[in-house]
Amino acid sequence: MEQLVQSPQTNTKCYHCGETFADEIVHFQEKDFCCQGCKNVxxxxxxxxxGTYYTCDVNPGISPSLQNFDYLNKPAFRDKLIQFSNQDISKVSFNLPSIHCRSCLYLLExxxxxxxxxxxxxxxFGKKELSVWFREQEISLGALASLLAKVGYEPLLSEESEGNEKKKRLSQQTQLFIKLGVAGFCAGNIMLFSFPEYLGIEDGNLKYLFGYLNLILGSIALFYSGSDYFKNIWAHIKLKKITIEMPILLGVLVGYSRSVYEILSHTGAGYMDSVSGLLFFLLIGKWFQQKSFDFLSFERKYTSYFPLVITKIMQGKEEMAPLSEIQVGDRLRIRNEEIIPADAILIKGKSNMDYSFVTGESEWVAIQSGxxxxxxxKHHGEMIEIEVKKDLQQSHLTQLWEQQAFKDPSFKAENWENFANQVGIYFTIGLITLATIVALYWIQVDPSKWQNSVVSILVIACPCALAISYPFALGHGVRWxxxxxxxxxxxxxxxxxxQVDTVVFDKTGTLTLAKSEAPNVYLHRDLSENELDILYSLSLQSTHPLSRRLCTYTQSFGDRKLLSISSFKEVPGKGLEARWKELHIKIGSAKFLGINPNVSPQDFFSSESQLFIQIGDDALGYLDFPWENREGVEFMLRKLQHHYDVFLVSGDKTNHAASLKDWFATEDHMKxxxxPMEKMDFIKQLQAEGKKVMMVGDGLNDAGALQQAHVGIAVSDDHLHFTPASDAILQGRSLSRLPEFLNFSKKAITLIKMSFLLSLVYNTIGLSFAVQGNLSPLVAAILMPVNSISMLIxxxxxMNIYGKRLKTN
Amino acid sequence: MEIMYLMIFLSLLMAIGFLFAFIWFIRSGQQDDLITPGMRILNEDKKTNN
Incomplete structure (x- = not known):
């Protein structure tokens, strides 16, 4: 078995994992591998x-991990993971996120x-879950996990609570299926036994026998299949709350008790067919709802939210990659004020970490490498390098954003969901009152009709549509x-x-975009190579648009060296400073550098586009970076003004107003x-006037304003500097479509209101029949889920029609 | 009409049989994973070396 290390070749891939070769190639049995690990596998x-493993798919493997899982052998971990164990065999399930093809299946099985x-x-395969039955005397749990890691499938040991929850959910679904099956069985058979009754065949003994059979089947349907309803309503009664399910159950109970009385007293056949049929349809509705919710929550996975880019170091070079491609072991570069995307180890540099998004603690934590x-x-300080230690799914960044704590709870009070619940309570009370009145009336006038009408009223008027339209319409809206x-x-x-009626824009980075041209240079002398290196190293540390552009500018003179600079500081909205050896370097606004603005030429209006440079004691002058308007911004603003009050808040100097004048209604609309503080106050001021304000900003300096606004939209082009304060992230190139998006959201609300209205009309018609006692409870039981499903459709x-229109535009 | 009693009994028995088959099918987890078995069939069993 010869084995030799070769110098890199071009255009070859690892036979095992398909990775392009980095530094060395391991040659073995006429195959090339990217590392020893792959060769070992x-x-x-x-x-x-x-060997069949390699024939199922091309380069199916995954570079193995050498992580040691010995800690799993500790009883604390073992007991949590092992699902079943006797003297001989134990069973455990692992979540293996790296499963991706048929070869994986082959190898793992x-x-x-x-x-x-x-x-x-x-x-x-669907759940990426591997169940293993093994003998613990021969292979320990830790060794098993290590073996999996060694062949490239490192188990993801999720927190125990999560696993339990999943299992519980699954068994709930199983239970729902069984309940559904039992209810269907009972309903079908009861209807069969009711045939003689439907056809009017009179046979004393058979009639009683059928009656008793119906009673048994109906009781099973109600108390087994309907048990969730009882539990749910009992829980609500204990909390002294009314739910919209209450009238339905009441209707079912009235029908059931009446049937029991009729059957036992031999006075009639009862309504067991209606009772069990109703439960069957209710459960179908529930199942359908659950399925659709699962579908929506799947669509709402984190990856769809963060199409943003991270800076990965591949073979010593910076490379931009989508966030979703982060993998354990990746080296990432994090600049000042960037957010750490996944749990990681600090490799290079020092960091002051701001965990306020996570813990709420505003103190920064100093972190050393390792x-x-x-x-x-949120990282503060010089640029650092980190190595990702945990998969993105596992990191809590995702949950962070979904956390509602960032929002003022008062915002939440106004939404439809609450409206639905509020209305639901009055609805329920009203319905029960109506049913009582109708019952009393019919008992006086025609006692044979009262149960029918009461049950029908309670069933037909179910306001389930309230609970269905809202989440479904908006859920699909989010997806589109x-x-x-x-x-x-x-x-x-x-x-x-x-609900928005006012839109406030930030200027730099939102309405305007950095031009790719070289800056206008107003320096009193040329920069030396060393100075370019210094500026390069300094500008790399920051995510501010001007820093990024300075960085590109220095690179235009050739490849730059990264120098180790110290005492880095970024003053938000002002500039950067740092030391290199004895030199003190400052870049930023004139004010920040302490330069008298009078010195500079007359076109000192756009403070945000000029970058002053001072190296040591030498104030070199400044670079003027040209900005351009984002494509379609002008048209977008004009369009918006037809329906909305549009404002501008900017950090720029007032003189810049002239060029923007045409875009906004009056001078008052520009500030x-x-x-950043004043921007937020401006939003507050608008809100005090009763306006519903949407803030569109870059998410960096505007965090406060974004959070304060009714809706905060962060516009982002590439970097990972979203803030959890925002309600939405908009990719820069789609900014010009903002009016469409707003229109779309308005349509969604209209759609919900329309379906409420339709449901109301439907209920009124249904009720008018039910009150007269002309509607059989069974028909009501069929119409009710049909109503719910029509709301859903x-x-x-x-939303899909609106959404498709949105997409093709 | 006596035969009706027997037939009802038998029909109910059959229906209950199907109900239990259904419950067994749900419980055994046959509908838990609808993807893997389809893939599994494509992996040929190599000659077993016993």
């Missing part, structure tokens, strides 16, 4: 005659060939918008978008020289 598989301690493995940093922390690059946080945020189709 190959060798291991060959030795155990699992043949795992017993690698170690005799493994008895059997079974993979659930220490762990957690996702969601994300396809057009507007990533809305949740359905409440979308709803608030539909200049605002600090309206919400889905309506």
């Amino acid at each position: 190959y060798e291991l598989l060959q030795d155990h005659e699992l 043949n795992l017993h060939k690698l170690d005799s301690g493994i008895v059997k493995t079974q993979l659930n 220490n762990l940093i957690y996702a969601g922390g 918008l994300s396809k057009s690059n507007l990533y809305v946080k949740d359905i409440q945020a979308l709803e608030r978008m539909g 200049f020289e605002c600090s 309206i919400a889905t189709w309506g």
Whole structure:
């Protein structure tokens, strides 16, 4: 077995994992591998005659991890993970996120060939879950996990609570299925036994027998299949609350008790067919709802929200990659004020980590290299390099954004969901009152009709549509918008978008975009190579648009060296300063550098586009970076003004107003020289006038304003500097479509209102029949879920039609 | 009409049989994973080396 290390070749990929080669190639049995690990896996598989692995798919493997899982052998961990164990065999389930193809299935289900301690493995591809039956005397749990990691499938040991919850949910679904099946069985058979009754066949004994059979089946349907309703309503009664399910259950109970009386007293056949049929349809509705919710929550996965870019170091070079491609082991570069995307270890540099998004603690934590940093922390200081230690799904960044704590709770009070609940209570009380009155009336006039009418009233008027239209219409809305690059946080945020009447824009980075041209240079001398290196190293530290552009500018003179600079400081909205050896370097606004603005030429109006440079004591002058308007901004603003009050808040000097005048209604609609604090106050002021304000900003200096606004939209081009304060992230190139998006959200709200109205009309018609006692409870039981499903179809189709229009525009 | 009693009994028995088959099908987890079995069938069993 010869084995040699070769110099890199071009255009070859690792036979095992398909990765392009980095530094060396490991050559083995006429195959090339990117690392020893991949070769080892190959060798291991060959030795155990699992070579088929490589024939199922091209380069199917995953670079193995050498993580040690020995800690799993500790009883504390073992007991949590092992699902079942007797003296001989134990069973455990692992979540293996790296499963991706048929080869994985082949290898994992043949795992017993690698170690005799493994008895059997079974993979659930959809859930990426591997169940392993193994003998603990022969292979420990830790060794098993390490073996999986060694062949490239590092188990993801999720927190125990999460696992339990998942299992519970699953069994709930199983239970729902069984309940549904039992209810269907009972309903079908009861209807069969009711045939003689329907056809008017009179046979005394058979009639009683059928009656008793119906009673048994009906009781099973009600008390087994309907048990969730009882539990739910009992829980609400204990809390002294009314739910919209209450009238339905009341109707069912009235029907059931009447039937029991009729059957036992031999006075009639009862309504067991209606009772069980109703439960069956109710459960179908519930199942359908659950399915659709699962579908929506799947669509709402975090990855769809963060199409943003991270700076990855690949083979010593910076490379931009989408956030979703972060993998354990990746090296990332994090600049000042950027957010850590995944739990990681600090490799290079020092950081002051601001965990206020995570913990609410505003104190910064100093972190030395080698220490762990957690996702969601905001880095302050010089640029650092980190190595990702945990998968993105596992990191809590995702949950962070969804956390409502950032929002003032008062915002939430106004939404439809609450409206639905509020209305639901009055609705329920009104309905029960109506049913009582109708019952009393019919008992006086025609006693044979009272149960029928009461049950029908209670069943037909179910306001379930209230509970269905809202989440479905808005859920689909969020989905469609994300396809057009507007990533809305949740359905409440979308709803608030539909209420907006005022839009406030930030200027730099939002309406305007950095031009790719070289800056106009106003320096009194040329920069030396060394100075360019210094500026490069300094500008790399910051995410501010001007820093980014300075960085590009220095690179235009050739490849730059990264110098180690110290005492880095960024003053938001002002500038950067740092030391290199003895030199003190400052870049930023004239004020920040202490330069008298009179010195500079007359075109000193756009403070945000001029970058002053001072190296040591030498104030070199400044670079003027040209900005251009984002494509379609002018048209967008004009369009918006037809329906909205449009304002501008900017940190710029007032003189800049002239060029923007045409875009905004009056001079009052533009506010200049605002600090981040003043922007927020401006929003507050508008809100005090009773306006529903949407703020569109870059998410960096505007965090306060974004949070204060009714809806805050952060516009982002590439970097990971969103703030959790925002309700939505909009990709820069889609900004010109903002009026469409707003229109879309308004349509969604209209759609919801329309379906409410329709449901109301439907209920009124149904009720008018039910009150007269002309509606059989069974027909009501069929119409009720039909109503719910029609609401669902309206919400889905309506939104899909709007959404498709949105997409094609 | 006596035969009706027997037939009702038998029909109910059959229906209950199907109900239990359904419950067994749900419980055994046959509908839990609808993807993997389809893939599994494509992996040929290599000659077993017993």
